[in-house]
Amino acid sequence: MGEGSCVGGAAFKKFAENDGLAELFAEAVSFRGSDDHLRVVERFTLDGPDRLLYEFTIDDPTAFTHPWTGAFAMTRTTDRIFEFACHEGNYGLRNILGAARAEEQEAARKR
Numbered sequence: 001m002g003e004g005s006c007v008g009g010a011a012f013k014k015f016a017e018n019d020g021l022a023e024l025f026a027e028a029v030s031f032r033g034s035d036d037h038l039r040v041v042e043r044f045t046l047d048g049p050d051r052l053l054y055e056f057t058i059d060d061p062t063a064f065t066h067p068w069t070g071a072f073a074m075t076r077t078t079d080r081i082f083e084f085a086c087h088e089g090n091y092g093l094r095n096i097l098g099a100a101r102a103e104e105q106e107a108a109r110k111r
Contacts, residue, residue: 034060034062034063035060035062037060037061037062038058038059038060038062038063039058039059039060040056040057040058040059041056041057041059042054042055042056043055043056049076050075050076051073051074051075051076052073052074052076053071053072053073053074054071054072054073054074055069055070055071056069056070056071057069
């Protein structure tokens with residue numbers, strides 16, 4: 001992804017690289033019904049060989065009295081990773097999980 005690339009309405013720009021550690025910056029100005037005052041800034045920093053730091057700042061004077069920030073670190077893993085997302089009304093997922101539980105119950109009955 002090059003400088004100034006656009007993904008999903010957010011502009012990405014790599015703005016720091018030191019000793020092989022990179023920081024990626026993203027800024028969005030629109031999100032699900034927000035007005036023109038919303039500004040979201042995200043930073044993804046590889047701050048070690050096995051650690052990715054995700055930070056975000058929400059600035060929307062229409063909705064909040066002041067900007068607020070959150071952050072969390074992610075550690076490299078060799079395990080499988082699954083997307084964590086809201087699945088409201090996702091009946092396909094409900095059916096998949098229901099079928100899996102039925103298979104588990106059937107397997108338990110056969111033991």
